[in-house]
Amino acid sequence: MTRNTNAPAGAGALRQSTTGSVALDGALWLVQHGFPVFPCDHPMLRRCAGLHKTCDGSRGKHPAVAFTRAWTLDERKVHEAFARGLRNPAVAVGACSGPDGTQLVVIDSDRPGAIEDVASARGETWPATMRVRTAKGYHDYLWAPGTLKLGNGLGQLQGQFDGDVRAGNAYVIGPGARHASGVLYELEDAEQPPVIAPAWLLDALVTKPQFAARRTRWQDASPHVPGQPRSVRGLATFVLDSRPGDRNNRLFWAACRAAEDAQDGREDAQDALLAAAVQAGLSEREALATIRSAYNRTGATA
């Protein structure tokens, strides 16, 4: 990760605070870049500053104001709000409007690489976009068409993505905030604005999870019996048995195994997998991309 130490604010600047408060620096950076801000609880306060009656104990994350209407884009108001005591800055996602009437969607990965894995299982590459490092992973900020009905639903990604989606009437904790674990939420690159969300992501988010709703334990359902070599036919059958919601995931998993087997000098199953995937309803192009991505990942050549 390269850091621009000359960045006006953000990663480096949040460490060398200009206002004496990393939280205020973060909040100011957000409003200066068009992200509506509001204050949340701060984990170093003795009591939660959240508006709620009873606290569930997830300190540092509870809105201190009615955020759907009490957000601001005004620097003066930000100074006021953050002068009242320690507060974590947060972004009112639904109040945010991007270029050409777009809306904000934040992809909240619970581990580094979670959304990249989703992309690669679909034969896609995750784009570079505005990214905030969190305690567990990342918040990736993207613009989506304003006409799309997005919320916190994962759509087709349910059971496939280790994380959450925040859009519509939602909020995310912003850069400059302190997590209860002590970790500081930080911008990866203060110069990187949000990019337009990839079409495959939006398609997946607005598609109802069909079979994916019950978390597919496809790994457990693998045809491999420990101690016995996997057969080409077994891997192909595994792909053939896919339901529409998990075809790509199953193909990716099977292709990873096939690549490992091929590297170990066993029979290469990729042709059989391609045939099975097409028979299961994937397009040849999509199936090839998934197989290639699995082979690349294992260092084999497809």
Ligand SMILES: [Zn+2]
């Ligand atoms: Zn609370």
